[in-house]
Amino acid sequence: MTTDDIRYHSSHWGTFSARHRNGTLEITPFAKDPDPSPVLDNIPAALNHPARLSKPLIRRGWLENGPGPDRRRGEDDFVEVEWDEALDLAAKELRRLGAGPDQRRDGPVAGAHVFGGSYGWASAGRFHHVQSQIHRFLNAVFGGYVGSVDSYSSAAGAVILELVWGNPLNHPPSWREIAEDTELLIAFGGLALRNHSSSPGGTSQHVARSTLEAAAARGCQFVSVSPLRDDFADLPEVTRLAPRPATDVALMLGMAWHLHASGRVDHDYLARYTRGYEHFEAYLTGKADGIAKTPEWAAEICDLPAGQIVDLAERAASKRTHITVAYSLQRSRYGEEPIWMALTLAAMLGQYPSRGAGFSYGLASIGNLGKPPLDVPLPVLPQGRNRVDDVIPVARIAELLLNPGEPYTYKGETRHYADIRLVYWAGGNPFHHHQDLEKLREGFTRPDTVIIHESVSTASTRYADIIFPATLSAEREDIGASSRDPFMVPMQQLAPPRHEARDDYAIFTELAARLDCKEPFTEGRTSREWLRHMYKPTRRALGQRGLPAPDFDEFMLGEPLELPVASAPGHMTRFHEDPDANPLDTPSGKLEIWSDIVASSGLPGHPAWIEPEEWLGGELTRIHRFQLVANQPRGRLHSQLDFGATSMSLKQDGRECARLNPQDAARMGIQDGDVIRLWNQRGATLAAARISDDLPPCVVQLSTGAWYAPRDLQGSGMTCVNGNPNILTSDIGASGLSQGCAGQLTLVSIARWDAPLPDAVPHEAMLQISRRRPREAAPGVTPSGDA
Numbered sequence: 108m109t110t111d112d113i114r115y116h117s118s119h120w121g122t123f124s125a126r127h128r129n130g131t132l133e134i135t136p137f138a139k140d141p142d143p144s145p146v147l148d149n150i151p152a153a154l155n156h157p158a159r160l161s162k163p164l165i166r167r168g169w170l171e172n173g174p175g176p177d178r179r180r181g182e183d184d185f186v187e188v189e190w191d192e193a194l195d196l197a198a199k200e201l202r203r204l205g206a207g208p209d210q211r212r213d214g215p216v217a218g219a220h221v222f223g224g225s226y227g228w229a230s231a232g233r234f235h236h237v238q239s240q241i242h243r244f245l246n247a248v249f250g251g252y253v254g255s256v257d258s259y260s261s262a263a264g265a266v267i268l269e270l271v272w273g274n275p276l277n278h279p280p281s282w283r284e285i286a287e288d289t290e291l292l293i294a295f296g297g298l299a300l301r302n303h304s305s306s307p308g309g310t311s312q313h314v315a316r317s318t319l320e321a322a323a324a325r326g327c328q329f330v331s332v333s334p335l336r337d338d339f340a341d342l343p344e345v346t347r348l349a350p351r352p353a354t355d356v357a358l359m360l361g362m363a364w365h366l367h368a369s370g371r372v373d374h375d376y377l378a379r380y381t382r383g384y385e386h387f388e389a390y391l392t393g394k395a396d397g398i399a400k401t402p403e404w405a406a407e408i409c410d411l412p413a414g415q416i417v418d419l420a421e422r423a424a425s426k427r428t429h430i431t432v433a434y435s436l437q438r439s440r441y442g443e444e445p446i447w448m449a450l451t452l453a454a455m456l457g458q459y460p461s462r463g464a465g466f467s468y469g470l471a472s473i474g475n476l477g478k479p480p481l482d483v484p485l486p487v488l489p490q491g492r493n494r495v496d497d498v499i500p501v502a503r504i505a506e507l508l509l510n511p512g513e514p515y516t517y518k519g520e521t522r523h524y525a526d527i528r529l530v531y532w533a534g535g536n537p538f539h540h541h542q543d544l545e546k547l548r549e550g551f552t553r554p555d556t557v558i559i560h561e562s563v564s565t566a567s568t569r570y571a572d573i574i575f576p577a578t579l580s581a582e583r584e585d586i587g588a589s590s591r592d593p594f595m596v597p598m599q600q601l602a603p604p605r606h607e608a609r610d611d612y613a614i615f616t617e618l619a620a621r622l623d624c625k626e627p628f629t630e631g632r633t634s635r636e637w638l639r640h641m642y643k644p645t646r647r648a649l650g651q652r653g654l655p656a657p658d659f660d661e662f663m664l665g666e667p668l669e670l671p672v673a674s675a676p677g678h679m680t681r682f683h684e685d686p687d688a689n690p691l692d693t694p695s696g697k698l699e700i701w702s703d704i705v706a707s708s709g710l711p712g713h714p715a716w717i718e719p720e721e722w723l724g725g726e727l728t729r730i731h732r733f734q735l736v737a738n739q740p741r742g743r744l745h746s747q748l749d750f751g752a753t754s755m756s757l758k759q760d761g762r763e764c765a766r767l768n769p770q771d772a773a774r775m776g777i778q779d780g781d782v783i784r785l786w787n788q789r790g791a792t793l794a795a796a797r798i799s800d801d802l803p804p805c806v807v808q809l810s811t812g813a814w815y816a817p818r819d820l821q822g823s824g825m826t827c828v829n830g831n832p833n834i835l836t837s838d839i840g841a842s843g844l845s846q847g848c849a850g851q852l853t854l855v856s857i858a859r860w861d862a863p864l865p866d867a868v869p870h871e872a873m874l875q876i877s878r879r880r881p882r883e884a885a886p887g888v889t890p891s892g893d894a
């Protein structure tokens with residue numbers, strides 16, 4: 108590549124161009140992006156970072172003793188081996204577990220003992236998207252795998268909405284309506300611009316800021332309901348309410364009671380479009396349980412003045428109001444309830460059929476959701492057929508590994524956990540994303556073998572037996588596109604693969620060949636041939652619409668290509684026009700304020716306030732008095748590129764920072780910059796204190812994403828020295844209905860750390876890697892790196 112050679116690429120947090128200058132990669136955000144994300148600046152450090160994995164690694168205990176459950180997994184060192192040896196050993200193990208061409212016939216499926224749910228965000232790019240790759244591979248060689256459903260992003264919310272509203276993806280919000288028509292936007296969980304930075308598959312235009320500014324200029328008012336001030340942009344006309352975390356349902360019930368008591372409920376709307384309001388009304392008024400959900404009742408729970416609750420209800424009733432709920436509210440115990448209650452509140456207001464009014468889910472969380480859908484198909488890599496009819500709700504991973512055969516409930520059914528012998532993970536970081544990491548550690552001792560593909564030595568690689576070093580997206584070419592983003596990006600290769608890293612596709616191809624399954628996996632195509640093939644449907648559709656439709660080679664050498672968007676009215680609009688002709692995809696075809704399925708799952712059949720175990724109004728505050736908010740990090744996407752410039756600039760000595768309120772800090776003698784210990788019954792973590800008025804007393808915020816580095820510290824027990832909050836969070840399901848991730852909120856204690864301070868563990872020191880001694884080499888294999 109010459110110094111002036113500018114190339115395009117895409118990431119989940121933005122489209123960009125890049126060129127090499129003076130030995131570094133210089134990144135320029137896409138010119139048509141009005142508000143690029145600072146997270147882009149994490150990319151340059153990644154290419155040559157010492158945390159990059161350079162050769163395949165095998166865990167010593169596995170290499171010496173073979174597969175099997177092993178408590179040393181996570182403690183052991185790793186031996187560097189040559190590619191051929193690693194691939195041979197992996198293929199031999201996959202074969203032992205049943206992989207091979209026989210799995211393509213009918214009959215029992217070996218994949219029933221393979222967990223391939225492999226949750227994670229991977230990278231942008233339609234072909235190298237490694238979740239698609241791993242599923243295709245496991246289908247090809249094992250006939251299938253135990254998968255996962257829902258996501259850590261949205262599980263309780265997705266499950267409840269599917270039952271009472273229809274699939275939320277069919278009812279996307281619209282930035283345009285907010286810019287043009289909304290008069291009052293009430294955002295539960297706020298609408299954090301930092302979160303808008305990322306959308307799965309990539310985003311070429313960050314539009315939240317300009318949309319909110321346009322709405323504000325038109326006179327739209329905003330209410331941000333959130334414990335953090337910076338969960339909403341600094342605009343005029345923002346009312347900020349900070350109820351106790353996890354009490355939004357009570358707040359909404361107080362508003363609903365006021366609407367009821369003041370005759371502001373739109374009964375015509377309820378009769379025409381909804382089902383079961385009478386059950387809810389009996390609960391609201393106390394006819395059912397003797398407790399009227401008055402603003403005063405709500406005020407006690409939320410710790411907000413009742414007058415503010417009444418005022419919010421009045422404002423909502425007198426303006427064209429849009430209620431949006433962030434995903435964060437459902438990543439919580441009984442996380443179904445705030446989502447369902449917000450939908451119910453919007454229905455009671457009855458303005459839903461008006462443009463810009465009504466309800467939306469996730470507008471604050473995934474920026475592309477509010478953009479119009481595309482009018483052409485995008486390139487897709489087919490995943491093949493999974494013959495194993497067994498999935499876990501994604502956040503049950505530790506339970507799955509610990510409790511084979513045990514029952515659990517999901518969506519009103521009882522199911523049983525599979526017996527997993529092989530865990531194969533690529534494109535995710537479970538020791539980032541899961542809760543109660545000490546429990547997950549225990550779970551990972553159980554399988555016979557754990558295989559991971561990674562480009563860097565994340566915490567999860569430490570719990571593997573075989574680690575294959577993968578390329579970064581920047582080291583390969585691909586097509587970047589996402590279903591609601593208007594640009595398709597030629598992802599041009601920015602750098603050659605580092606060390607011996609290989610593309611996931613190349614790794615799977617080599618394994619498939621050793622298992623006599625190469626043809627079904629590759630269909631005879633190279634990566635480039637796949638890209639060319641996958642590009643065809645999009646090109647054809649562009650041509651049919653008379654739009655510019657460059658051929659594949661032209662596209663790959665060109666600039667991001669603008670795609671047409673669909674203008675047909677959304678399903679909710681059609682439903683409101685004629686609910687009988689265009690019913691919702693719910694059991695009754697209506698918006699369900701009462702759901703028989705929910706009622707049969709052990710939860711109330713209508714939205715309700717259910718006291719969680721860990722909240723600031725509960726008993727447990729006698730032991731742990733702070734509410735930890737473990738939200739998404741400002742400076743990176745999850746744990747990805749945590750060593751990058753933006754992410755590192757927000758740390759102190761390589762350690763994550765936690766924010767707390769000045770009153771709390773003063774009482775505990777904590778100064779800005781002191782290291783604090785946060786702990787509870789599950790574990791402890793160290794973080795650097797940042798004292799801030801942006802959050803209320805008794806709330807502490809520590810975002811996710813610091814690389815988990817547990818140390819058994821004297822007097823503190825198992826302690827993450829890097830500041831990962833998931834050693835503290837609980838992995839209990841949101842409820843027996845959804846079993847969703849409830850990791851957002853946890854009760855913790857806090858104190859200044861006065862003992863000798865252990866250093867944070869640098870990213871490149873997560874694994875203990877040994878060069879192999881010559882006598883250890885397998886027969887016929889040349890030992891590596893022992894010169």
Ligand SMILES: Nc1nc2c(c(=O)[nH]1)N[C@H]1C(S)=C(S)[C@@H](COP(=O)(O)OP(=O)(O)OC[C@H]3O[C@@H](n4cnc5c(=O)[nH]c(N)nc54)[C@H](O)[C@@H]3O)O[C@H]1N2
Binds near residue numbers: 561562563832
């Ligand atoms: N307490 C708490 N926990 C949470 C959350 C919370 O709010 N609170 N949020 C949850 C949410 S919403 C989510 S989505 C999850 C996110 O959890 P994850 O999606 O697991 O997190 P990432 O850090 O994005 O992990 C992606 C991994 O894939 C690797 N990778 C990227 N590209 C490639 C590739 O091409 N090939 C291979 N082989 N590997 C690749 C990266 O290096 C990285 O390690 O975390 C969840 N965890």
Ligand SMILES: Nc1nc2c(c(=O)[nH]1)N[C@H]1C(S)=C(S)[C@@H](COP(=O)(O)OP(=O)(O)OC[C@H]3O[C@@H](n4cnc5c(=O)[nH]c(N)nc54)[C@H](O)[C@@H]3O)O[C@H]1N2
Binds near residue numbers: 260333433736
């Ligand atoms: N920069 C950046 N952006 C991201 C991501 C990232 O890792 N980094 N991750 C992306 C992903 S995968 C997802 S799923 C989305 C997630 O999107 P969200 O789930 O919406 O994001 P969070 O930051 O976890 O939470 C948003 C805010 O909700 C508030 N909150 C927490 N609990 C409560 C509560 O009980 N009541 C109220 N009213 N507010 C509460 C917190 O103050 C928090 O800052 O973000 C995406 N965007």
Ligand SMILES: [Mo]
Binds near residue numbers: 259260261
């Ligand atoms: Mo997410």
